[in-house]
Amino acid sequence: MLPKKKVTLDDVSRAAGVSLSTVSMILNARADVSFAPETIQKVRRAAEELGYQAPRRRIRGRLPSRSVIIIVAPNIANAYYSGLIQAIQQAAEQHDFSTLIFTTYRDAHKEEEILDMALTLGAAGMIFTLTPQSMHRVEKVSRKLPIVILGDSSSNSSVDVVDLDNYSAGVLIGRHMLELGHKHIAFITAVMNSSNTIRLHRLQGVLDAYEQEKDCTVQVFTRDHTPLEELNSIDIEQRIGYELASQCLEKESLISGFIAANDFIAYGVLDALAEKGFSVPEDYSVCGFNNLTSSRISHVGLTTVEHQAESRARKAFTILLERIKGGNAVSDLVQMEYSHHLLERRSTGPYRPVPTARN
Structure with missing residues (x-):
């Protein structure tokens, strides 16, 4: 019986349909080059299916002492x-x-x-x-x-x-606003989809808390953004909170309070209210989630949910x-x-x- 042929980089290259150099750089995790995610997945998948094993190499110098x-x-x-x-x-x-x-x-x-x-x-x-x-x-x-x-x-x-x-956290803060008498509120959030289940469940908790009361409403204000936009904008969530709260304030409504999907978004809401000349909580109530360190600052004093x-x-x-x-x-x-x-x-x-x- 002939010994099993060892899988080489050439084999992976042919199976993946990319160049040998591309396979070598991807499988060796070269830090100075980058490839499209699709190419990386294609090469990794081909290597895994073929059973490719990288050769053992001697590493000069000391090995890392810690995992x-x-x-x-x-x-x-x-x-x-x-x-x-x-x-x-x-x-x-x-x-x-x-x-x-x-x-x-x-x-x-x-x-x-x-x-x-x-x-x-x-x-x-x-x-x-x-x-x-x-x-x-x-x-x-x-x-x-x-x-x-x-x-x-x-x-x-x-x-x-x-x-x-996060669902029960939404119920908790929804009930808090109801206990304060805020029957009509706005929920302000950045993109909500399968990659942001935390926000979806917080919103659902707020909605369910309000559905248990008569003549109460929750208006949802949201704006999508791409991963690239998030990468290129450090303060994107705060800006979204500001933009959406500003839109809400331009409309005639009975809204008296804002629930933001997190504290960063709530900071944007606070900025929009201050710019319009409103006071918190005398004119509007605002709350968020996560209890960030900056939320504890006395002049911010954001009502929020602590998540340990x-x-x-x-x-x-x-x-x-x-x-x-x-x-x-x-x-x-x-x-x-x-x-x-x-x-x-x-x-x-x-x-x-x-x-x-x-x-």
Whole structure:
């Protein structure tokens, strides 16, 4: 019986329909070149199907003394995600792990590219700070290296998840506004789709809270944006909050309060109200979600929902560490859900008759 022929880069090149140099640079994770996500996926898929194995190479100099954890986030401009990342890094440092941070800007192709790089780089594990869009791919990679997701409680996967019930958070803040007498409110949010389930569930919670009361309404103001737009605009969510709140104020309505999908969007709402000469909470009440550090500043004083972000991030690392030490058997799948609570500050107050602009 003849020995099985070793799969070469030439074989992968022919199967993928790309040049040999392209295959070499992609499989060797060259940092100084870039390729379209489709090309990367094509090469990775061909290599996997053919059973290609990279040759062992001697590495000059000292090898890294610490294992690497990859952290995946939509962006780092939003303090919510940078807070999660720092908490993970704090936990990782205590256990002598290094971290690499990758951003996706909510692009599914970038998620898949990062997953491929994690395997190529030999990462010890991965933590997603949002529910991935490429869940099928995540589940496949999780058979080869441990992955933990900081996600939404609606997540349905075979990967370890530290959950957050965003629906009940929406109900909580909706009831708060109702208790203050705000029967007509606006929900302000950036793009809502399958890659932004957190916002969808927060909105649904608010809607359900208001549906239980008579003669109450929730007007939804939203604006789409692309991953490229998010990449090129650090303050995109704050700008969207400002733009949508301004549009809302131009219309004649009974709205007396604003619920923003997160604190950053709420800051834009506050800017729009201030520009129009309105006071908070005397004229309008405003609230958000996430309890960012800046929301606690006295002159901001944003009413918001605390999600125990740092505690959840550290727990995600703890789960990942256990997987790294003892494997990641599906039979021991972890699905842990954290609770939240309302932090009532100066930005919300009792309902008063809807004012008119002062400028």
